[in-house]
Amino acid sequence: MARRSAEDPAEAAAPAEQAAPFEEALARLEQIVARLERGDLPLEQALAAFETGVALTRRCARELEDAERRIEVLVREGDTWLARPFEAAGEPE
Numbered sequence: 001m002a003r004r005s006a007e008d009p010a011e012a013a014a015p016a017e018q019a020a021p022f023e024e025a026l027a028r029l030e031q032i033v034a035r036l037e038r039g040d041l042p043l044e045q046a047l048a049a050f051e052t053g054v055a056l057t058r059r060c061a062r063e064l065e066d067a068e069r070r071i072e073v074l075v076r077e078g079d080t081w082l083a084r085p086f087e088a089a090g091e092p093e
Contacts, residue, residue, distance in 0.1 A: 022063050029056040 020028070032053040035041060041049060074083050 022060060025056050025060055025063075029053055029060065032056070 032049050036046060036049055036053070070083075074081055
């Protein structure tokens, strides 16, 4: 089996990307998509890049869903808008 290089996208998807802000994760995903679209990666690196891209896509989608839920919990009382915390999926009410 081929040894992965330091440029390997799968290694780049380490926990540091999990902690990166949404915008950075999205930019990284766009870079991965561009590399895959060029079609110049060897098979193993392309597979690793695809796996990283899927993980980043899922993470970004989760963050967008959380943001949407947070927006939805705004409640208007008279002339005042109040924000109340939303219950994340799986949390008891």
